[in-house]
Amino acid sequence: MHNDLTLKDIAKIANVSVATVSRVLNNLGGYSEETRKKVLKVIDEYGYRRNAAARNLKTKKSNTVAVLLPQVETTYYITILNGIGDAAQQNGYSVLVCHVGASGSRTKEYMNVLGEQRVDGIIGCSLPPNEEIDSLMANSYIPSVLVSTLSYNYTIPYVKVDDYKAEYEATNYLIKKGHRNIAFLSGPISDVVAGMPRLQGYKQALEDNHIPFREELVAYTSFSFETGIRAFKEILSRNVDFTAVVACCDDVAAATLSVGYKQGLTVPHDFSVIGFDNTRISEMTVPPLTTIAQPLYEMGTTAFNMLLYEIETGVKPKSQIIPFEIVERQSVKKLR
Amino acid sequence: MHNDLTLKDIAKIANVSVATVSRVLNNLGGYSEETRKKVLKVIDEYGYRRNAAARNLKTKKSNTVAVLLPQVETTYYITILNGIGDAAQQNGYSVLVCHVGASGSRTKEYMNVLGEQRVDGIIGCSLPPNEEIDSLMANSYIPSVLVSTLSYNYTIPYVKVDDYKAEYEATNYLIKKGHRNIAFLSGPISDVVAGMPRLQGYKQALEDNHIPFREELVAYTSFSFETGIRAFKEILSRNVDFTAVVACCDDVAAATLSVGYKQGLTVPHDFSVIGFDNTRISEMTVPPLTTIAQPLYEMGTTAFNMLLYEIETGVKPKSQIIPFEIVERQSVKKLR
DNA sequence: GTGAAAGCGCTAACAT
DNA sequence: ATGTTAGCGCTTTCAC
Numbered sequence: 148m149h150n151d152l153t154l155k156d157i158a159k160i161a162n163v164s165v166a167t168v169s170r171v172l173n174n175l176g177g178y179s180e181e182t183r184k185k186v187l188k189v190i191d192e193y194g195y196r197r198n199a200a201a202r203n204l205k206t207k208k209s210n211t212v213a214v215l216l217p218q219v220e221t222t223y224y225i226t227i228l229n230g231i232g233d234a235a236q237q238n239g240y241s242v243l244v245c246h247v248g249a250s251g252s253r254t255k256e257y258m259n260v261l262g263e264q265r266v267d268g269i270i271g272c273s274l275p276p277n278e279e280i281d282s283l284m285a286n287s288y289i290p291s292v293l294v295s296t297l298s299y300n301y302t303i304p305y306v307k308v309d310d311y312k313a314e315y316e317a318t319n320y321l322i323k324k325g326h327r328n329i330a331f332l333s334g335p336i337s338d339v340v341a342g343m344p345r346l347q348g349y350k351q352a353l354e355d356n357h358i359p360f361r362e363e364l365v366a367y368t369s370f371s372f373e374t375g376i377r378a379f380k381e382i383l384s385r386n387v388d389f390t391a392v393v394a395c396c397d398d399v400a401a402a403t404l405s406v407g408y409k410q411g412l413t414v415p416h417d418f419s420v421i422g423f424d425n426t427r428i429s430e431m432t433v434p435p436l437t438t439i440a441q442p443l444y445e446m447g448t449t450a451f452n453m454l455l456y457e458i459e460t461g462v463k464p465k466s467q468i469i470p471f472e473i474v475e476r477q478s479v480k481k482l483r
Numbered sequence: 484m485h486n487d488l489t490l491k492d493i494a495k496i497a498n499v500s501v502a503t504v505s506r507v508l509n510n511l512g513g514y515s516e517e518t519r520k521k522v523l524k525v526i527d528e529y530g531y532r533r534n535a536a537a538r539n540l541k542t543k544k545s546n547t548v549a550v551l552l553p554q555v556e557t558t559y560y561i562t563i564l565n566g567i568g569d570a571a572q573q574n575g576y577s578v579l580v581c582h583v584g585a586s587g588s589r590t591k592e593y594m595n596v597l598g599e600q601r602v603d604g605i606i607g608c609s610l611p612p613n614e615e616i617d618s619l620m621a622n623s624y625i626p627s628v629l630v631s632t633l634s635y636n637y638t639i640p641y642v643k644v645d646d647y648k649a650e651y652e653a654t655n656y657l658i659k660k661g662h663r664n665i666a667f668l669s670g671p672i673s674d675v676v677a678g679m680p681r682l683q684g685y686k687q688a689l690e691d692n693h694i695p696f697r698e699e700l701v702a703y704t705s706f707s708f709e710t711g712i713r714a715f716k717e718i719l720s721r722n723v724d725f726t727a728v729v730a731c732c733d734d735v736a737a738a739t740l741s742v743g744y745k746q747g748l749t750v751p752h753d754f755s756v757i758g759f760d761n762t763r764i765s766e767m768t769v770p771p772l773t774t775i776a777q778p779l780y781e782m783g784t785t786a787f788n789m790l791l792y793e794i795e796t797g798v799k800p801k802s803q804i805i806p807f808e809i810v811e812r813q814s815v816k817k818l819r
Numbered sequence: 820g821t822g823a824a825a826g827c828g829c830t831a832a833c834a835t
Numbered sequence: 836a837t838g839t840t841a842g843c844g845c846t847t848t849c850a851c
Contacts (some may be wrong), residue, residue, distance in 0.1 A: 153828055164838040169830060178836060196598045200545065201828035203536035204843045211579075218565055220763050222556045229554055232582040236589070241596060243547075244580050246568040253572070260577060263535045372767055401767045408769040427556050431708055431737045433744040433769055489844055500822040505846060514820060537844035540827050 152195050161189040172197065203265070212268040212454060213243040213261050217251060217275060221398065222427040223443065227272055227294055230447020238455055240267070251280045258283050268454040270294060271303070276340045290457040292464065294450040295441070296340050304457075304464045306449045308471045310341050313439045314348030317393050317421045320437075320473055322356050325482030326391040326419065329353070331365040332378050332403070334395045341370070345395055345423070363387050368399050375402025383410065390418055390482060397422040397429045400436050400478070415480035425474055434477035441471055488531050497525040508533065539601065548604040548790060549579040549597050553587060553611060555707075557734065558763040559779065563608055563630055566783020574791055576603070587616045594619050604790040606630060607639070612676050626793040628800065630786040631777070632676050640793075640800045642785045644807045646677050649775045650684030653729050653757045656773075656809055658692050661818030662727040662755065665689070667701040668714050668739070670731045677706070681731055681759070699723050704735050711738025719746065726754055726818060733758040733765045736772050736814070751816035761810055770813035777807055 154172075158165045163182055170178050171186045203209045214231055216224055228244070235242045243266060245257040251274050261269060266289060273295040274280055284291045285301035293305035321329055331349045334342035346365070353360050363385050366378035375394065379402055382389070394400035400422030404414055414420055414434060422429050425440035446469060453464040490508075494501040499518055506514050507522045539545045550567055552560055564580070571578045579602060581593040587610050597605060602625060609631040610616055620627045621637035629641035657665055667685045670678035682701070689696050699721050702714035711730065715738055718725070730736035736758030740750055750756055750770060758765050761776035782805060789800040 154830095155828075165829080166831080166839080167837060170837090173830085175831095182836080196595075198540070198601065198828050199596075199599045200536050200539035200601065201843090202830075204534070204540055204828085204845085205830045207843075209536065220558045220561050220565070222558060222561075225556050225558075225561055228580070229556070229582055232580060236582075236592070241579050241600065243577050244564070244568060246565055246572075256572070259532075260535075262532045264577065265534065265536065372763070398767070404769055405767065405771070427708070428764065428767060431734070431741065431764060431768070433740055435741070490846095491844075501845080502822060502824095502847080503820085506821090509846085518820080534844050537827090538846075540829085540844085541846045543827080 150194055152193055153198070154195075157186065157189055157193065157195055160193060161186050207265070209265045209267055210239055211241045211243055211264065211266045212270060212451070213245055213257070213264075213266045214270045214272050215245050215247050215251075215254065215257065215274060215280075216272050217249050218246045219249055223424060224272060226426070226443035227447040227450075230444040230449075231270060231272075231294075231451045232447075234448040234451035234455075238451075240451075240455075247274070247280075249275075251275055251277050254280045254283055258287055261289065262287065267458045268292070270450050270454060271296065272450075276338060290454055290463075292450050292454045292457070294446050297466070299339060302463070304453055304466045306446050306453065306467045306469055307340075308439075308441050309468050311344040311348040311351075313423070313471045314345035314393065314395075315352045316348075316471075316473065317423065317439050318349045318352035319356070321391045321393065321419065321421060321479065322352065322358070324391075324419070324479055327358055328387075328389040328391070329358075329364065330382050330387075330389040330392040332375060332382075332392060332394045332399050333365055333367050334370050335367060341395065349393060361387070364389060368395065368402075370396045370399065372398040372402050375399030376406055379403045379406045391479070392418060392420050394420060394422050397424045397426045397436060397438055400438065401428055401432050404432055404478075414478050419479040421473075421479060429474075429476065432478075437476045437479045438474055439471050440474045442469060445469065486530055488529055489534070490531075493522065493525055493529065493531055496529060497522050543601065545601045545603055546575055547577045547579055547600065547602045548606060548787070549581055549593070549600075549602045551581050551583050551587075551590065551593065551605065551607045551610060551616075553585050553609065554582045555585055559760055560608065562762070562779035563783040563786075566780040566785075567606060567608075567630075567787045568783075570784040570787035570791075574787075576787075576791075583610070583616075585611075587611055587613050590616045590619055594623055597625065598623065603794045604628070606786050606790060607632065608786075612674060626790055626799075628786050628790045628793070630782050633802070635675060638799070640789055640802045642782050642789065642803045642805055643676075644775075644777050645804050647680040647684040647687075649759070649777075649807045650681035650729065650731075651688045652684075652807075652809065653759065653775050654685045654688035655692070657727045657729060657755065657757060657815065658688065658694070660727075660755070660815055663694050664723075664725040664727070665694075665700065666718050666723075666725040666728040668711060668718075668728060668730045668735050669701055669703050670706050671703060677731065685729055697723070700725060704731065704738075706732045706735065708734040708738050711735030712742055715739045715742045727815070728754060728756050730756060730758050733760045733762045733772060733774055736774065737764055737768050740768055740814075750814050755815040757809075757815060765810075765812065768814075773812045773815045774810055775807050776810045778805060781805065 281298040368374035422438035429436040617634040704710035758774035765772040
């Protein structure tokens with residue numbers, strides 16, 4: 148058992164009042180150097196841990212933020228989470244993680260406990276665009292921000308990359324390398340944040356370069372390796388010519404490598420691929436993937452700082468579009 | 484603003500005492516069905532969220548557990564975290580994540596806040612074996628368990644695989660496939676949980692099969708892809724013959740694929756590899772990796788349940804050695 | 820079956 | 836510079 152002295156105990160031992168002990172503990176001033184030393188000495192000798200519950204109750208602040216994560220296994224989320232965690236720790240906040248399920252189905256249950264805990268803020272991390280989740284967050288009266296996703300129906304501030312522009316640039320990059328028959332492994336079109344916009348970016352890049360869009364060069368995935376496999380096989384089965392593929396994420400790009408390999412197609416010799424996200428996997432494949440890099444860690448710290456801003460000032464932060472960049476590795480070949 | 488009525492408010496509106504409201508809220512019985520309905524109706528109509536801080540203060544329970552994670556980007560940790568999170572949610576617990584840094588250097592700071600928060604328990608997740616961290620946990624008087632690691636100097640219960648046996652079997656598997664010149668990409672020998680034991684398992688398997696151990700066939704990594712690259716290049720540079728390599732983790736196994744590729748060596752044609760962990764990467768490489776599967780998700784749920792047992796009964800749970808299995812994919816060739 | 824009241828350990832307003 | 840005190844919102848013992 149921990150001894151668990153209270154403020155009162157310390158005060159008694161040090162022969163001062165609880166108010167004084169509280170003052171020195173919180174560096175509020177209004178005490179002599181002498182009493183400060185005395186109090187600190189007692190605490191040091193007898194041991195003392197402040198009681199967060201009592202403090203929270205009184206101050207109506209929990210110094211805790213929650214992060215809502217879909218239950219998906221990619222390094223994507225840990226990198227963001229690392230960023231959030233570091234920023235939180237620097238500012239004296241704790242972070243509660245809530246795995247709301249791949250489709251966010253457990254969000255409602257979690258929102259209840261977050262309400263009871265009086266978390267100071269909520270970060271929704273790359274959640275699937277979903278009217279219900281958004282409304283739950285928006286109506287919780289708890290400061291909230293979104294990372295790597297956004298809400299169309301509610302004004303929840305977000306940090307994200309411009310998905311449309313990113314995929315436009317990815318496609319354009321391939322075109323500049325001499326490719327014209329470019330396949331696209333898309334996310335779900337129903338996904339208004341990373342599905343549709345990226346498809347649109349791809350299409351627009353084609354159009355701006357006077358390359359006709361061809362339906363048979365696109366197939367759909369749900370951003371997973373498995374669905375990537377299926378989608379790429381589908382394209383291959385259509386027997387259309389292509390020299391490059393733009394994939395909606397790194398896992399899907401990796402999938403093209405796998406199915407390509409089984410069919411005797413090697414990258415970038417037989418076709419080129421560009422991924423999206425720059426997750427750890429993109430360095431680890433053979434060949435390593437050229438990809439659109441999202442600054443995941445910074446997105447995490449930025450999200451936390453935006454949230455902190457709202458918590459402290461009460462004013463909703465502005466959303467931020469954060470720059471992406473193309474990191475060139477070895478999955479794209481220049482065509483002459 | 485949320486209206487935030489208190490128990491007292493509800494009591495007043497419902498014309499009962501706070502005690503009664505508290506009773507119905509906690510299903511304690513001792514009230515008529517009629518009053519129960521009345522109270523619930525008021526709550527439903529006016530809205531009410533219980534205040535966790537007040538409750539925690541009174542009950543001296545936070546219904547929160549903390550997970551200590553090294554700051555490393557592998558799907559390994561998310562899978563365990565998913566398991567912990569699900570088990571926690573099912574039992575009405577929240578989970579706090581603490582990124583203690585790759586070497587655990589931030590553990591001390593975190594232990595302070597966890598003490599103040601009065602978390603009910605702590606799960607140390609695959610932390611580097613480290614006397615200081617262990618002593619911090621053991622002396623915190625907070626129920627603690629370890630996942631995928633253990634402590635030699637303190638009796639903290641753990642859930643893990645038998646690393647020695649697992650690597651013994653991995654090596655043996657290769658031998659049974661006809662390999663005799665087997666390289667080993669080890670973790671640090673200073674790592675007494677996943678470094679030394681795995682090396683020992685490898686050695687013993689060799690010995691039991693009358694294959695002499697050769698120093699020049701082993702190189703050291705710190706379980707990362709990057710150090711895996713370096714270590715495998717080192718082995719290659721020694722110009723010793725080998726037909727297979729056992730890697731201390733999947734990331735290191737993936738590294739052999741990458742350097743092999745650059746040197747024109749393909750797997751499993753030119754050499755075979757077996758990984759460790761069965762993380763997502765093992766399915767995504769070309770070829771996919773044969774590996775030792777740790778049941779990561781179950782290890783997470785088990786860890787939580789062990790912790791819950793100690794929280795509820797006050798008795799330290801027994802440590803558990805959880806079974807691993809070899810999952811065969813395509814990185815190992817049978818030699819005739 | 821229901822209520823009154825005492826605290827849990829702290830902060831902060833007020834007094835001195 | 837320091838102390839007194841009234842709560843924060845809840846649970847729980849004890850009366851009735």
